[in-house]
Amino acid sequence: MNEFFSIVISKLNYWVYITLMMIGLYAMIAKNNLVKKIIGMNILQTAVILFFISIGAKRDATIPIITHGHAGEHHAVHAVDFINPLPHVLMLTAIVVAVATLGVALALVIKLYQKYQTLEEDEILEQIRVRDE
Amino acid sequence: MKIFKIVIVLLFGGVLIYCTLDFPSWGDPQAPASRHVSPRYIEKTIEETSVPNIVTAVLADYRGYDTMFETIVIFSAGIACIFLLRVSKRKKSGLQMYRHVPTGLTLRIEEGYGPPPDSRDFERIDLMWVPYDLIVKTGSRLIVPFSQLFALYVIAHGHHSPGGGFQGGVILGASIILFAISNNLRLSFTRISEKLAVLLCGLGVIIYAGTGILCTIFGSNYLDYGALSKILGVDVITARSHGILMVEIGVGICVMAVMVLLYYNLASAGRHDEGL
Amino acid sequence: MIWQIEIIVLLIVMICGIGAIMVKDLLGAAILFGAYSFMMCLLWAIMGAVDVAFTEASVGAGISTVLFVAAVFRTSRRTKD
Numbered sequence: 001m002n003e004f005f006s007i008v009i010s011k012l013n014y015w016v017y018i019t020l021m022m023i024g025l026y027a028m029i030a031k032n033n034l035v036k037k038i039i040g041m042n043i044l045q046t047a048v049i050l051f052f053i054s055i056g057a058k059r060d061a062t063i064p065i066i067t068h069g070h071a072g073e074h075h076a077v078h079a080v081d082f083i084n085p086l087p088h089v090l091m092l093t094a095i096v097v098a099v100a101t102l103g104v105a106l107a108l109v110i111k112l113y114q115k116y117q118t119l120e121e122d123e124i125l126e127q128i129r130v131r132d133e
Numbered sequence: 134m135k136i137f138k139i140v141i142v143l144l145f146g147g148v149l150i151y152c153t154l155d156f157p158s159w160g161d162p163q164a165p166a167s168r169h170v171s172p173r174y175i176e177k178t179i180e181e182t183s184v185p186n187i188v189t190a191v192l193a194d195y196r197g198y199d200t201m202f203e204t205i206v207i208f209s210a211g212i213a214c215i216f217l218l219r220v221s222k223r224k225k226s227g228l229q230m231y232r233h234v235p236t237g238l239t240l241r242i243e244e245g246y247g248p249p250p251d252s253r254d255f256e257r258i259d260l261m262w263v264p265y266d267l268i269v270k271t272g273s274r275l276i277v278p279f280s281q282l283f284a285l286y287v288i289a290h291g292h293h294s295p296g297g298g299f300q301g302g303v304i305l306g307a308s309i310i311l312f313a314i315s316n317n318l319r320l321s322f323t324r325i326s327e328k329l330a331v332l333l334c335g336l337g338v339i340i341y342a343g344t345g346i347l348c349t350i351f352g353s354n355y356l357d358y359g360a361l362s363k364i365l366g367v368d369v370i371t372a373r374s375h376g377i378l379m380v381e382i383g384v385g386i387c388v389m390a391v392m393v394l395l396y397y398n399l400a401s402a403g404r405h406d407e408g409l
Numbered sequence: 410m411i412w413q414i415e416i417i418v419l420l421i422v423m424i425c426g427i428g429a430i431m432v433k434d435l436l437g438a439a440i441l442f443g444a445y446s447f448m449m450c451l452l453w454a455i456m457g458a459v460d461v462a463f464t465e466a467s468v469g470a471g472i473s474t475v476l477f478v479a480a481v482f483r484t485s486r487r488t489k490d
Contacts, residue, residue, distance in 0.1 A: 011153055011158075014153040018153070025145065026139070027430040029141070030139070033489075035481065036430055036488070039438060039439075042473070043429070043442075043445070046449050046465070049461070055164070055166050056166060058160055058162050061162070061457070064186075064188055065187065066185045067185070077175060078176075079171070079176055083458070084166060085171060085174060085175065085191055086191065088188050088460055089188055089191045089192045091458075092188070092464055093203045095461070096299060096468075099472060100206055100207045100209075100210030103395040104217070107218050109480055109484065110218065110399065110480060110484060113485070118485075119484055120489060295460045295462075297460065303464075307472060310472075310475060396476065396479065399480055400482070408479075409482055
C-alpha cells in the first residue's frame with residue numbers, strides 16, 4: 001500500500017499531463033462543431049508540448065542562459081546546473097507548426113461555411129447525403 | 134455513439150498511464166534525456182559560438198536545418214491560406230454602404246449598383262460600422278510604434294536574453310494587426326499591401342537559405358557559419374555568432390509577413406474589402 | 410520549482426481547457442482558449458523554459474485568439490453542442 005502511494009506521488013505530474021491530452025482528444029473526436037474540434041486539436045498540441053518540457057526539468061538547476069559568459073572569462077560550465085535545453089528547441093518548432101496548422105484549418109472552416117451555411121458536422125453530412133441522391 | 138468515443142479515449146489514456154510507470158521521476162538530473170547530447174551542447178556553447186543563450190545557439194547553429202525547414206513550413210502555410218480563400222474582385226459587387234460626407238447621410242446601396250464613380254463626396258463604410266472611437270485609435274497610435282521597437286529589440290538581443298527571430302517576428306506582425314483592427318482594414322491595405330507581404334515572405338526564406346549557400350561558396354559545408362569569417366574579417370567564433378544573427382533576421386521577416394497575410398485573408402474571407 | 414504554485418496553475422489550466430470545449434458560444438470559447446494559452450505560458454515559465462514561454466505568450470495568447478475571433482466573425486457564433 002505504501003509502495004503504491006509512493007508510485008502515485010512521484011508520477012502524478014505525468015498523469016495530469018496525460019489527462020489534458022485526453023481532454024483535447026475527446027474534443028477532437030466527440031464534438032460536432034468544427035471550431036470546437038480545432039480548439040481540441042490545439043489543446044492536444046499544447047499538452048504534448050507541456051509533457052516534453054517537463055522531461056527536461058531538473059531539480060535545483062537554473063535556466064539555460066549562461067550569465068557570466070560575455071566578459072571573456074571562461075568559468076567551467078557544468079551540465080548539472082543547467083536545465084536541459086534540447087526539448088526547448090524542439091518544442092519551439094512544434095509551436096510554430098501549431099500556429100501554421102491553425103491558420104490553414106480556420107481557412108478551411110470559412111470555406112466550408114460558405115458552401116454549406118452551417119458548422120455542425122452532422123448537418124454537413126446530411127446535406128452531402130441529400131445532394132448525392 | 135458517444136459512449137464508444139468515451140471508451141476509446143479512456144482506453145488510450147489507460148495505455149499511456151501504464152507506459153509512464155517506466156519513466157524516471159520528475160526532475161532527475163540523471164534522466165536519460167539529459168545524458169547523451171545535451172551536456173555537450175551546454176558545455177561547449179560559449180567556447181564554440183560565444184552566444185550565452187543556449188537555446189538560440191542550438192536552434193540556429195547546431196540544429197540549423199530544422200529551423201530552415203520550419204521557416205519553409207510557415208511560408209507554405211501563408212501561401213496555402215491565400216490559395217484557399219482568395220477571390221478576385223467581382224464586377225458586380227454585393228451590398229455596400231456609403232456615407233455622403235457633406236451632409237452625413239448614410240446610403241445603403243443594393244447589389245449591382247454603385248455611387249457616381251468620380252464623385253469625391255462618398256466614402257465607403259463597413260457593413261458592421263462602429264462609430265469613431267477616440268480611445269481605441271489614440272491608444273493604438275501610442276502602442277504600435279513602441280511595440281515595433283520592442284520587437285526589433287527582441288530579434289537583436291536573441292543572443293543574450295530569451296527571444297530570437299521567431300518571437301520578434303510574431304510581435305511585429307501583431308503590431309500591424311493591431312493597426313488594422315483599430316483603424317480600417319482598407320487603410321491597412323494602403324500601408325502594407327498584399328504584394329509587399331508576399332514579397333517579404335519569400336525574402337525571409339531567401340535570406341536563410343542564402344546564408345547557407347554563402348557558406349558553401351566559401352568552401353565549407355552548408356550552413357556552417359565558420360566560413361563567413363573570410364568575408365566578415367573576424368575569427369571563426371564571432372563569425373558563427375554573426376551567422377546566427379543573420380538567419381534570425383530572415384526568420385523574423387518571414388514570420389511577420391505570414392502573420393499579416395493570415396489575418397488579411399481570414400478577416401475579410403478572401404475578398405480584401407471589409408474586415409473586422 | 411515551488412509545487413504549490415504549480416498545482417494552482419495546473420488546476421486553472423484544466424478548468425480553462427474543459428470550459429473552452431463546453432461553452433455554447435464560440436466567441437466565449439475563443440476567449441477561454443486565450444486564457445488557457447496564457448496559463449500554459451506561466452506553467453512553462455515556472456518550469457524554467459523561458460524561450461518557449463515567450464513564444465507561447467506571443468503566439469497563443471496573441472495571434473491564435475485574434476485568428477479565432479476573425480474566423481468566428483465570418484461564420485456563425487452559436488453552436489448546438
